[in-house]
Amino acid sequence: MDIIKKPSWHISENEVTDEALFNKRRDFLKLGAASIVLTTTVMEQLSAVETTKRDPLKFKKTSFGKDLNINDFNQASTYNNFYEFSLKKSEPAKLAHTLNPSPWDIEIGGEVEKPFTLSMEEIIKSYPLQERIYRFRCVEGWAMVVPWIGFSLSHIIKLAKPNSKAKFVKFTTLFDPKQFPDQAKGMFGNIPYPYVEGLRMDEAMNDLTILSVGMYGKTLPKQNGAPLRLIVPWKYGFKSIKSIVKIEFVQEQPINTWNAISSKEYGFYANVNPQVDHPRWSQARERKLGSFFKQKTLMFNGYEKEVANMYKDMDLRKFI
Numbered sequence: 001m002d003i004i005k006k007p008s009w010h011i012s013e014n015e016v017t018d019e020a021l022f023n024k025r026r027d028f029l030k031l032g033a034a035s036i037v038l039t040t041t042v043m044e045q046l047s048a049v050e051t052t053k054r055d056p057l058k059f060k061k062t063s064f065g066k067d068l069n070i071n072d073f074n075q076a077s078t079y080n081n082f083y084e085f086s087l088k089k090s091e092p093a094k095l096a097h098t099l100n101p102s103p104w105d106i107e108i109g110g111e112v113e114k115p116f117t118l119s120m121e122e123i124i125k126s127y128p129l130q131e132r133i134y135r136f137r138c139v140e141g142w143a144m145v146v147p148w149i150g151f152s153l154s155h156i157i158k159l160a161k162p163n164s165k166a167k168f169v170k171f172t173t174l175f176d177p178k179q180f181p182d183q184a185k186g187m188f189g190n191i192p193y194p195y196v197e198g199l200r201m202d203e204a205m206n207d208l209t210i211l212s213v214g215m216y217g218k219t220l221p222k223q224n225g226a227p228l229r230l231i232v233p234w235k236y237g238f239k240s241i242k243s244i245v246k247i248e249f250v251q252e253q254p255i256n257t258w259n260a261i262s263s264k265e266y267g268f269y270a271n272v273n274p275q276v277d278h279p280r281w282s283q284a285r286e287r288k289l290g291s292f293f294k295q296k297t298l299m300f301n302g303y304e305k306e307v308a309n310m311y312k313d314m315d316l317r318k319f320i
Ligand SMILES: Nc1nc2c(c(=O)[nH]1)N[C@H]1C(S)=C(S)[C@@H](COP(=O)(O)O)O[C@H]1N2
Pocket: 076, 079, 080, 081, 082, 083, 084, 137, 138, 139, 173, 195, 223, 224, 225, 236, 237, 238, 239, 240, 241, 242, 243
């Protein structure tokens, strides 16, 4: 019997004071009419607040998202969901200095030929990095477009040689209360750490699914999940787990953190779907950071052509 009412951590974007938007508008006002003639790139540099030192990366541009309007670095790095630091969107950028992303090792195991460990140096050396400009849609109703840098997760899967029992891939964030203040305080009560996510094998093999090591030309800011995070652009943002230390191949569907917190509100699949509302708010529309008006949310976040086939026999109202 569930007599203790659990607090609902995720809240709709309508209910929050949008500090990123507020600051952006203030910057814009300060710049005045002159800003109208500035290119997006200049705007990005003007508003860039680098709260962590980032290293430049060598990468190839791709055609992914070349027609999308990119959000600026300041928006993507100061409006974050990273509960290990704080529930407040503006806090991870200020608190993330306690995270030390180097050295960093990733354990790869489970149903594989032989478990092994990869260091971040090895990863960056081994895989040709690409820039992928993707739409990103949080379950709360805000969205952005980010130029991620990374490589297809399928490279790691091929290297790991999963056996026939491997049906899912499970990802785990670092557990270290010294680096992640909320893991020590447990202030937010029933968030079970470490944060865990999972994908079905075909989703993990899809070319759109990347492990990201950077954004906006350089390594990831700590608040965005340095040094390595998952990006699954057709799913709600909570699937894109940050600061990964373990990748396991498993037989059973992993219990992902948000599903464990509230299974009626957050499923395993979490495919972006404007027709299936969250129990507490509509998912039909979204606010892109920096935009005043809302825009329509696209089926599978605009990646229907690439991913719809994987779900053709599933009732997407049931498999949320
Ligand atoms: N370990 C971990 N990963 C996480 C989260 C988190 O709290 N902890 N938040 C998720 C949610 S809800 C979203 S929307 C995205 C936010 O990524 P961003 O801050 O880079 O925009 O990260 C996801 N990955």
